[in-house]
Amino acid sequence: xxxxxxxKRDIYYRLAKEEGWRARSxxxxxxxxEEFNLFKGVRRAVDLCAAPGSWxxxxxxxxxxxxxxxxxxxxxxxxxxxxxxxxxxxxxxxDITKVSTAQEIIRHFExxxxxxxxxxxxxxxxxxxxVDEYIQAQLLLAALNITTHVLKPGGNFVAKIFxxxxxxxLYSQLKIFFSMVTCAKPRSSRNSxxxxxxxxxxxxxxxxxxxxxxxxxxxxxxxxxxNQLEGPNRIIVPFLACGDLSAFDSDRTYPLxxxxxxxxxxxxxxxxxxxxxYQQACxxxxxxxxxxxxxxxxxxxxxALNLGT
Ligand code: SAM
Numbered sequence: 001x002x003x004x005x006x007x008k009r010d011i012y013y014r015l016a017k018e019e020g021w022r023a024r025s026x027x028x029x030x031x032x033x034e035e036f037n038l039f040k041g042v043r044r045a046v047d048l049c050a051a052p053g054s055w056x057x058x059x060x061x062x063x064x065x066x067x068x069x070x071x072x073x074x075x076x077x078x079x080x081x082x083x084x085x086x087x088x089x090x091x092x093x094x095d096i097t098k099v100s101t102a103q104e105i106i107r108h109f110e111x112x113x114x115x116x117x118x119x120x121x122x123x124x125x126x127x128x129x130x131v132d133e134y135i136q137a138q139l140l141l142a143a144l145n146i147t148t149h150v151l152k153p154g155g156n157f158v159a160k161i162f163x164x165x166x167x168x169x170l171y172s173q174l175k176i177f178f179s180m181v182t183c184a185k186p187r188s189s190r191n192s193x194x195x196x197x198x199x200x201x202x203x204x205x206x207x208x209x210x211x212x213x214x215x216x217x218x219x220x221x222x223x224x225x226x227n228q229l230e231g232p233n234r235i236i237v238p239f240l241a242c243g244d245l246s247a248f249d250s251d252r253t254y255p256l257x258x259x260x261x262x263x264x265x266x267x268x269x270x271x272x273x274x275x276x277x278y279q280q281a282c283x284x285x286x287x288x289x290x291x292x293x294x295x296x297x298x299x300x301x302x303x304a305l306n307l308g309t
Contacts, residue, residue, distance in 0.1 A: 017270055035199075119139070147177075181198060182238050
């Protein structure tokens with residue numbers, strides 16, 4: 001596959017590089033904002049599952065541009081993986097399902113509440129749909145738990161969701177905490193993907209609710225076959241396609257020269273991955289060391305490597 005073939009197949013991948021975003025997902029948050037005006041009046045935001053950081057970039061650019069004093073803007077970004085720094089963004093490398101991570105986020109706000117929490121969390125997809133949906137739901141609930149600790153009443157929460165068969169249970173749980181829950185599909189999210197985003201507006205927890213990090217989906221006595229949600233417990237949330245309908249279609253292939261007056265020029269990614277998990281494999285392959293008997297000694301040189309690819 002040539003270097004430009006992904007540019008050709010994926011218009012948002014190419015646009016991300018042209019506009020300096022670290023990942024094409026930036027457009028998903030931008031298009032959600034177009035529809036829901038998410039950034040209005042926001043000074044403190046949390047970006048959960050943030051690496052490589054394109055949502056944090058969007059938050060940093062938008063919030064710092066709309067607030068007179070950049071000092072007042074506080075963005076906390078959390079991910080398992082390390083992320084290259086961004087202006088105005090404090091990073092926490094941690095697991096969002098852990099209480100210690102929630103505590104660290106809360107500490108950063110020094111008693112103040114966040115106006116917005118976003119989460120684009122996704123597990124490493126296995127291809128086994130039930131497993132992928134289950135893990136994704138765990139991430140969403142972990143994000144919701146953290147949100148109940150840090151979000152101000154009236155604040156908003158946006159999170160990636162897989163529209164699998166148990167999605168109604170998730171909607172029901174979100175509806176307990178937010179007066180408005182919408183399932184939104186930005187133009188930049190491929191139709192072929194079950195991914196969508198829940199936009200939860202106006203945080204209003206039940207009276208007397210005390211935030212905790214327990215996770216109802218880890219309750220082994222819950223069984224979706226028996227515990228079917230019915231009557232008022234069954235929540236149907238509005239579904240909204242968002243982003244200008246004249247925007248690029250993420251499932252279409254576009255010509256390499258969108259503007260016929262300009263010549264196509266390949267651009268490298270804005271932020272190459274730091275410490276990617278495949279770094280070791282790349283090193284072994286580049287040096288023709290795969291499946292060699294002297295593997296352990298070959299690995300010794302890895303510590304000094306800095307593959308900026
Ligand atoms: N929004 C990001 C952006 O725009 O650059 C992309 C996020 S990427 C789709 C999903 C991220 O979720 C990965 O970086 C992964 O490390 C992170 N993640 C998955 N499970 C996590 C967990 N338990 N705690 C923290 N981060 C997690």
